[in-house]
Amino acid sequence: MSQAKSDDGLVAKWANYSMRNPKLVYRYLFYISLAAFLLISLFPIYWLFVIALTSPDNMSNIWFLPRGFNIGVFIDIFQTTPFHWYVLNSLIIASVTTALVLLFASLAGYVFGRMEFRFRRPLMLAVLAISYFPAAAYLLPLFRLLTGNISVFGISSPDLFNTHIGIVIPLLGITMPLAIFILTTFYGQIPDGLEDAARIEGTTRLGALFRVIMPLSAPGVATAGVLTFITVYNEFFFSFLMNDGEVSNGAPLVWGMLRFQERFQVNYGEMAAASLVATIPIVILVIFAQERIVSGLTSGALKE
Amino acid sequence: MSQDTAVTKPASERGRIKGVHQAVVKWIANLSDTYYAYLLLLPTLITVGALAVWPLINTFEISLHSNSLVGFYGDFVGFENYVNILTGERDAVLPNPFFSLQNPLQSGLIVTFVFTFVSVVVEAFLGFGMALVLDQKFRGRRWIRAAFIIPWAFPIVIQGMIFYIMFTPGLGFATELTEWLPHLSRNALSDGPTALLVVIIADIWKQSAFVALIVLAGLQSIDRSLYSVAEVAGATPWQQFKLVTFPLVVPSLLIALLFRTIGAMRIYGQIEAVTSCAVVPSLSCMVVRSFDGGAYADAATIAFITASIIGTVVSIYLIKYREV
Numbered sequence: 019m020s021q022a023k024s025d026d027g028l029v030a031k032w033a034n035y036s037m038r039n040p041k042l043v044y045r046y047l048f049y050i051s052l053a054a055f056l057l058i059s060l061f062p063i064y065w066l067f068v069i070a071l072t073s074p075d076n077m078s079n080i081w082f083l084p085r086g087f088n089i090g091v092f093i094d095i096f097q098t099t100p101f102h103w104y105v106l107n108s109l110i111i112a113s114v115t116t117a118l119v120l121l122f123a124s125l126a127g128y129v130f131g132r133m134e135f136r137f138r139r140p141l142m143l144a145v146l147a148i149s150y151f152p153a154a155a156y157l158l159p160l161f162r163l164l165t166g167n168i169s170v171f172g173i174s175s176p177d178l179f180n181t182h183i184g185i186v187i188p189l190l191g192i193t194m195p196l197a198i199f200i201l202t203t204f205y206g207q208i209p210d211g212l213e214d215a216a217r218i219e220g221t222t223r224l225g226a227l228f229r230v231i232m233p234l235s236a237p238g239v240a241t242a243g244v245l246t247f248i249t250v251y252n253e254f255f256f257s258f259l260m261n262d263g264e265v266s267n268g269a270p271l272v273w274g275m276l277r278f279q280e281r282f283q284v285n286y287g288e289m290a291a292a293s294l295v296a297t298i299p300i301v302i303l304v305i306f307a308q309e310r311i312v313s314g315l316t317s318g319a320l321k322e
Numbered sequence: 323m324s325q326d327t328a329v330t331k332p333a334s335e336r337g338r339i340k341g342v343h344q345a346v347v348k349w350i351a352n353l354s355d356t357y358y359a360y361l362l363l364l365p366t367l368i369t370v371g372a373l374a375v376w377p378l379i380n381t382f383e384i385s386l387h388s389n390s391l392v393g394f395y396g397d398f399v400g401f402e403n404y405v406n407i408l409t410g411e412r413d414a415v416l417p418n419p420f421f422s423l424q425n426p427l428q429s430g431l432i433v434t435f436v437f438t439f440v441s442v443v444v445e446a447f448l449g450f451g452m453a454l455v456l457d458q459k460f461r462g463r464r465w466i467r468a469a470f471i472i473p474w475a476f477p478i479v480i481q482g483m484i485f486y487i488m489f490t491p492g493l494g495f496a497t498e499l500t501e502w503l504p505h506l507s508r509n510a511l512s513d514g515p516t517a518l519l520v521v522i523i524a525d526i527w528k529q530s531a532f533v534a535l536i537v538l539a540g541l542q543s544i545d546r547s548l549y550s551v552a553e554v555a556g557a558t559p560w561q562q563f564k565l566v567t568f569p570l571v572v573p574s575l576l577i578a579l580l581f582r583t584i585g586a587m588r589i590y591g592q593i594e595a596v597t598s599c600a601v602v603p604s605l606s607c608m609v610v611r612s613f614d615g616g617a618y619a620d621a622a623t624i625a626f627i628t629a630s631i632i633g634t635v636v637s638i639y640l641i642k643y644r645e646v
Contacts, residue, residue: 066484133355149584151629155629191372194369254595297472
């Protein structure tokens with residue numbers, strides 16, 4: 019009997035041990051999955067570094083280490099193309115869109131979250147339903163509207179092709195529903211008493227919205243703002259449609275990336291380096307805003 | 323001197339502006355709640371109306387006309403475009419059939435549904451796992467959480483480029499891996515099914531973190547005292563997960579899956595960035611290609627078919643899982 023027990027293999031011993039110490043097993047499982055997820059998330063980004071650091075003449079079958087150490091590529095990208103201007107254009111477009119979305123969505127969120135009126139539910143559902151449709155479904159009419167091909171009462175729409183505003187405007191319509199969704203639930207949760215107190219002191223409704231309700235809903239506003247900013251900065255569809263790619267015409271990042279493909283031979287190293295540079299603003303934003311996003315989603319957006 | 327005159331306006335004008343301002347304030351204060359609500363909604367209604375509702379209606383209108391070589395509208399043809407495209411009789415401007423199907427729209431539908439199903443299921447599992455890990459307390463959680471989220475914040479072009487280089491023969495290592503696996507082409511990006519797989523992998527890399535983010539928010543809103551109760555009652559960690567964590571986190575998981583399903587069914591950018599719409603023709607891809615080819619009526623029709631499919635899926639989701 020005891021002979022049989024000592025004959026148990028390593029696996030059986032380990033299994034017996036773990037049955038008696040489940041907590042320990044869970045701990046190991048935790049570390050293993052943590053490592054696996056980290057590998058999945060970070061490996062492609064690491065590999066992008068490897069590509070960037072490999073010099074152009076060594077660019078073949080790249081596994082996990084760079085061939086050569088071509089750190090100068092991070093300077094080259096700004097010399098071969100005005101890459102910083104593309105990044106700046108994207109930052110401008112994203113900031114303007116985010117500011118406008120937060121302003122409009124705050125008004126709508128206040129109305130939907132805190133007021134009772136006719137057609138409240140149908141209007142709210144209509145606004146939210148807009149986000150179901152693919153950007154492609156808006157492509158044609160929006161393109162015509164924003165390039166001056168639609169006229170209302172004899173006044174033709176302005177030609178916004180090749181302007182920042184031409185990209186900001188369609189993205190307003192696309193990013194607003196989600197922001198309204200988040201802000202409505204947040205503003206709706208503020209107790210009436212707090213607003214009433216401000217109103218009694220003589221503030222208007224809008225005063226109460228911007229001085230009391232918005233500051234109290236800071237995590238929600240931050241969540242909506244960060245989500246909008248990231249969506250716009252990374253946007254693909256209208257950035258292509260509404261611009262010809264000249265940096266002086268306000269071309270965003272997407273076009274900057276394409277610049278590296280336009281020569282006879284694609285310079286993959288520069289493309290990778292440019293990608294890494296372009297993601298720096300978004301990475302900084304994620305690092306600083308992540309806690310806000312999670313707490314924002316926790317305390318508001320998911321409770322509706 | 324000139325500044326002085328600009329700042330101090332004549333007293334009468336100042337009075338008039340003040341009077342108008344007061345009148346406006348008074349008028350707004352006397353509005354009923356309903357009209358006040360509409361007033362505040364005005365910017366949103368104009369924006370959403372002009373940029374989303376009107377374009378949708380207009381797209382539908384264009385889809386009822388024939389393709390035109392000169393303008394946007396051809397002759398009014400009613401639902402003929404829908405019939406032609408659904409039965410596969412209009413192939414000229416649509417991309418080559420996928421999986422050697424006869425009907426291009428069928429291949430678009432198959433690509434879109436396969437992509438949506440596979441990527442959303444895998445993202446659900448991976449995202450849930452990530453969220454469970456992030457819900458634990460450990461040192462450096464802030465940084466690890468940021469590391470998990472970063473792929474989700476990556477621009478689509480860059481995400482596409484990473485996987486494009488990785489799977490380009492002679493450049494990245496991944497083609498050597500696909501060579502070992504059966505049924506996969508070495509030229510991964512130009513072979514339909516394999517390219518679809520690469521697009522799915524790229525999407526999973528980026529979007530799992532989004533599911534993780536939403537599920538994590540759900541996990542963190544669970545009342546921690548429930549776990550103390552469960553522990554006192556003698557529940558093992560597995561039972562705690564099965565009886566407390568999972569049921570309470572299902573609503574946030576469903577929201578995440580809803581968002582992901584909508585996102586996946588509209589897939590366009592990733593495909594264009596990783597391979598091309600000619601290799602993996604999703605529904606949105608077909609819209610853009612028809613648009614580029616000048617077949618505006620076809621583009622509008624496919625756009626509307628896509629929108630209807632997404633609308634149907636979303637409605638089923640909402641009716642089944644949440645009372646709106």
